[in-house]
Amino acid sequence: MKFIAFQQAFRNSGVIELHEVQKAFPNFHVRRLSNWQEKDYIQKIINRFYRWTDQPVTEQLAFYTANRIYRDSYISLWSALSYYGLIPEGVYQTYSVSTHKTKSFETPIGEMIYKHIKPALFFGYRIERWENKPILMAEPEKAILDTLYLNPHWRDAADIDGLRLNWPVLVDIAQAAIIEEYAAFYNNQRVTDLSHYIIQQMTNA
Template sequence: MANRIYRNSYISLWTALSHYGLIPEGVYQTYSVSTHKTKSFETPIGEIIYKHIKPALFFGYRIERWENKPVLIAEPGKALLDTLYLNSHWRDKADIDGLRIDWSILANIA
C-alpha cells in the first residue's frame, strides 16, 4: 500500500532496517522515502510516513514480494544511508551507536 499512495516511493528508514534485522526494535509504522513532499497517512493497516528526498537520491531499492505483492524496498545499505541523510542532527559516534545497528548483519547482506 505504501508504494501505491505515493508512486515515487520505496520503503526505507526504520521499516527497512527492521525488515533486514539491522536494528533490534520492531517498527509499527511504515516509513518510506519519496520525491514528493513529506507527509503521513493513517490507513486501515496503520500509519504510513513519507520523507522527502531529492530526486538525485532516489536509487538503491529493489523489488521484493510481501504477501505475494511486489514492494519497492531500499537495499540494506541504502536504508542506512537514507536514515543518516534524513537525520542530519546526528553528529558523532554516540549518535550512531544509539541506532544499535547490527553491523555484522549488514556486512553479510550488503
C-alpha cells in the first residue's frame, strides 16, 4: 500500500485508529505504520492509535485524543474547570471521567488520566467542536460535581475555598438549579453539602 492512499483516506482524522485503517484497507500490513513512523510521517500515541506528526499539539487535540483512546469517557475535572476559566491554574494533564476503570496513559501529547464513575453518573456533558470533530466535555455544573465526588478528602468550605473558583465566571456560565439537580444523582451527603455551599457562594457573588 502506498502512503499517498493512506494519507488521502485519513488526512482529516485527528486520531488514526488501526481498526479503522484495517477496515478501509483489508489487506493493510501493520509494518507500514512502523515504516511511516521511522520517516516521521506519523507518531504513535498508544498502541493502535496514531497522529500526524505535522499536526500542532493543542488543547483541543489532547481533548479529542482523550475521547478517542478511552471510549465511554468525557473531559471533566481539572481539565474542564480550566477550559471554562473556573480555576486560575494551568492544567498540563488531560483529565476525563469514564465508566471504565481508572487508568492513565503517557502519550507524546501529554498524560491522559481517567477516573472511574459509575454508569448512573455518566451524564451532564455536551459536544464541543474542534475542526468539525466532536469532543465530549462536561458541562460546568457537572465538572464541579465530578470534582467534588472524586476528591473524597474534601469535607468542608475550606476545601472548596482552596479551589479558588472564579465565582463571577461560574455565575455567568452555570446554573445553581442544575448543580442542585445533578447533585442528587450522586446520592452522597458530602457532595450534597459541598454543592449547597457552592450554590450559596454563587448567590452571594
